[in-house]
Every structure is written in C-alpha cells, then in structure tokens.
Amino acid sequence: MLNEIQTGNSAASVAIIGTGYVGLVSGACLADFGNNVTCVDIDNNKIKLLQDGRIPIYEPGLADIVARNTAAKRLQFTDSLQKALQGCEVIFIAVDTPPLEDGSADLSRVENVAREIGRLIVSYRVIVNKSTAPIGTVKNIKGWINEEISKRTEQGETTVKGICFDVVSNPEFLREGRAVQDFTHPDRIVIGADNEKSRAIIKEIYRPLYLNETPFIETNPESAEMIKYASNAFLAVKISYINEIANLCEKTGADINDVARAMGRDGRIGPKFLHPGPGYGGSCFPKDTRAIASIGRSCNARLSIVESAISANEAQKKIQVQKIEAAFGGRENLQNKTAAILGLSFKSNTSDIRESPAMEICHCLAERGMKLRVFDPAAMEEAELQFSGQKDLFYFAANEYDAANGSDALVILTEWNQFRNLDLKKIKTLLREPYFFDLRNIYSREQAEAFGLRYYCTGRP
Numbered sequence: 001m002l003n004e005i006q007t008g009n010s011a012a013s014v015a016i017i018g019t020g021y022v023g024l025v026s027g028a029c030l031a032d033f034g035n036n037v038t039c040v041d042i043d044n045n046k047i048k049l050l051q052d053g054r055i056p057i058y059e060p061g062l063a064d065i066v067a068r069n070t071a072a073k074r075l076q077f078t079d080s081l082q083k084a085l086q087g088c089e090v091i092f093i094a095v096d097t098p099p100l101e102d103g104s105a106d107l108s109r110v111e112n113v114a115r116e117i118g119r120l121i122v123s124y125r126v127i128v129n130k131s132t133a134p135i136g137t138v139k140n141i142k143g144w145i146n147e148e149i150s151k152r153t154e155q156g157e158t159t160v161k162g163i164c165f166d167v168v169s170n171p172e173f174l175r176e177g178r179a180v181q182d183f184t185h186p187d188r189i190v191i192g193a194d195n196e197k198s199r200a201i202i203k204e205i206y207r208p209l210y211l212n213e214t215p216f217i218e219t220n221p222e223s224a225e226m227i228k229y230a231s232n233a234f235l236a237v238k239i240s241y242i243n244e245i246a247n248l249c250e251k252t253g254a255d256i257n258d259v260a261r262a263m264g265r266d267g268r269i270g271p272k273f274l275h276p277g278p279g280y281g282g283s284c285f286p287k288d289t290r291a292i293a294s295i296g297r298s299c300n301a302r303l304s305i306v307e308s309a310i311s312a313n314e315a316q317k318k319i320q321v322q323k324i325e326a327a328f329g330g331r332e333n334l335q336n337k338t339a340a341i342l343g344l345s346f347k348s349n350t351s352d353i354r355e356s357p358a359m360e361i362c363h364c365l366a367e368r369g370m371k372l373r374v375f376d377p378a379a380m381e382e383a384e385l386q387f388s389g390q391k392d393l394f395y396f397a398a399n400e401y402d403a404a405n406g407s408d409a410l411v412i413l414t415e416w417n418q419f420r421n422l423d424l425k426k427i428k429t430l431l432r433e434p435y436f437f438d439l440r441n442i443y444s445r446e447q448a449e450a451f452g453l454r455y456y457c458t459g460r461p
C-alpha cells in the first residue's frame, strides 16, 4: 500500500490522534481529499458526539465536510488508538501542547501518544507531528517510540526487532473561524522530514493541494518546527505593535484607522494583523510566544522582541479596563454598575475562549464589583462553565439587546459580524447610562454620537 501511495495509485489510510480544532479539521479535510481517515481521541464524550453526527466545536463549514465524508465512509471516529492504528500507514499527532508554569510547552501528551505508537506498531509507519512543539520534538518522538520498541524486543516479541518508522514535522497554520478554508487553501504546506521516502508519502496525502500549486516547503524537521513558532510569534509581535501605536494615537490626536490603512498599503508591511484591539488571545499566540521565548532563554539566544510583545499584550488588556474605569471617574465607581458585554470568544467565528482577552477583561470588571450581562453568538456554553463560580455577577443574555437592557455601558470585546449593525437607537433606549466602549473599532464616533451614546474606542481621537 505504501508503494501505491508513493505512485499516487491509492488513497492512504490515515489515523489522526487528537480530535480537537486541528485534528478534527485536518481529519475531515484529508478525508475530503480522498484519504481514509480515522480520528481518535481519549475524550470519549467528544467521540460519542462525533459518532452521533454532532460537532463539538463551532467552526463554519466543518459540519458539512464531516457529514459528507462520514456518509462516504472515508471518515470515522474511535476512542481506541489500537483500532485507529490498524491498517493505517500514516499517523498524525494533533494533541494539545499547553504551556507549563515557566512558559515552555507541555509535551506530555505528545510523549504519551508516541510511546503508545511504539507499543502498537507492527510495520513501517510515517508519524507526522502536527502539534506545535519545540525544536527537537521530532527527534524526541523517535526516541520515545524506539524506547518502547526496545522494551517489546526485550520482552521477547521477536517480530518487532528492526521495525522501521519515520517521523516528520508538518506544522499546521489554520486559523479558528476559517479553519476549513485555511486547510483546503493554505498559503503553504511545510514538510520537515529527514528522508525522501517519508516526504513523498506526506506529499501524496496532500496531493489535491500539490496539484493546485500550493507551495510545498521542504525542510529538515528542526526548521519546520521553528517555522511554526517563528510565524506565530511574528504575528503576535505585529498585533502588539499596532496596539501600542493605537495607544500612542489616543494620546496624540492621530487616528489609528488612517495610520493602519496607510501602513498596510506598504507592500513590505501588508494590511493584515493591523487591527488594534484588546490584545491577542486564543490557544496559540499566547502559548506559542511564551514557548519560543522560553526556548530562546534556554538556548541563551534571548528573543527580546517576542518577550516585549508578551508584556505589551498583558498590558493591553489592563489598558482597556483602565479606559472603562476612567470613563466612570475611577475604579471605585464601577461597584454595582452593570456592563453589557458583547463577545467572549477570543475572536469572531469561533466558540474558543481559551486565553480570550474578553474573558480576562470580564474577570477584571467583575473583580471591581461590576455586574455583567454577557452575550456571545457561539461561546455561551463555554463561558457559563468558566464563570460558574460567580453566577451572581453574570447574567447570560439571549442576545445583544437583552445584554444592553438596564446596563450602564455597552462593551464590544469581540468583532462578530452581527455586532457591526446594531440598532443603536434601541441600544440607547435600553441602556441606563449611555457609555459605549467599542474596543474593536467597528463603529465611528459620528454614528454612535448621533444616537446620544458616549463613545470610547481604540486609538482614535
């Protein structure tokens, strides 16, 4: 079968270990490319949902692809790694790599999976690491698998002696909220392999993209691992940079919208990631910046720019809270006031609230005695779980207007499209006091003030 894969004559059988944002999207899209895919996860509630045809995350377009490929029997779900590995040629690792206390990536899940693979494989396999992990992880995965194979040999399993396998780094660049589009139309595919055989097998899995002339960047494993961290850290730096310029605009009378628009027209800078706001969040930028900074420190090659972006991002969330305090005439005046919070996810089009600036700002406002009427189009369930200890301070609103009803301020924290066209006349009538904090700059001062709202934004006079 592997020979057939190499010559393009057969669909590959693929196992994806970890069925979260990356694993589920990759699994569904690889099945859509014609591969036979089994997604496996230790969270059997997640697997049961998927087996019942339900999608555990909010991700536009994903449900259709999952349904189509499940019906075509190219995509299945199991909580048994042993079952998933049966007959599969290529094994993707897509488990989470959360930050440890010191900022470095926790590789325990990757190690567990690698050791499990070492205990189960019976013939040549290509193991592909998609989890974001430090430089050297491919080598570590090889070591963990080899240790388990040696143990089996020592225990008398004669057939395993000399089993070959390759480990490849294939970092993932999808963005939540646009994950399907990103996976099927990527800017580039990075394959970090140390031999031609494994590289050719991975290229075959992505064949539809290869034929569409997606750039394939072939590197050694270490470069592939570095590309992922360096890319995420660069984007985080760009966001922190524009946020700091926005803060300076507020003090100087410049308008960040004009400044960013003109900067973005410079081909060397580009218009993306130049939108100021309450800071970056999510499950990637915060953890990946901390991880690469930690790698830099441990290699004695300090990444001072990334470290500054991390501090600037922490400060950015606090600055938003201070802005609200200042508008009300001081921190003490927030006590017993109510804020309508629009948006809890870390960005629009996702239910992901991991390290969301909106969640952190909510916690800070609640600490100051504010009551919060919160609304998010997709993240209400996740937020209810996280705020469960403070039910008296939080009201989970049915929609934007229910949140505004009787509040002293409207605070837009996430730029969901449906918040861009609010009935400001109605909002003004519903609010007890007319404070409007548009922290994502999706309205203009003129629009808001025309309805008698007291408008605060980011980086504009």
Ligand code: NAD
Residues within 6 Å of the ligand: 017, 018, 019, 020, 021, 022, 023, 040, 041, 042, 043, 046, 094, 095, 096, 097, 109, 112, 113, 130, 131, 132, 133, 172, 173, 174, 175, 176, 283, 284
């Ligand atoms: P996630 O938390 O959504 O999913 C990880 C899944 O792995 C969970 O369902 C978990 O139960 C499962 N898992 C953990 N240990 C397991 C094991 N031993 N066997 C089987 N399943 C196991 O994480 P995610 O957001 O999909 O991220 C996965 C990796 O991809 C991370 O390293 C992340 O940095 C990277 N990444 C994420 C994104 C993103 O936008 N979320 C983008 C690019 C890269």
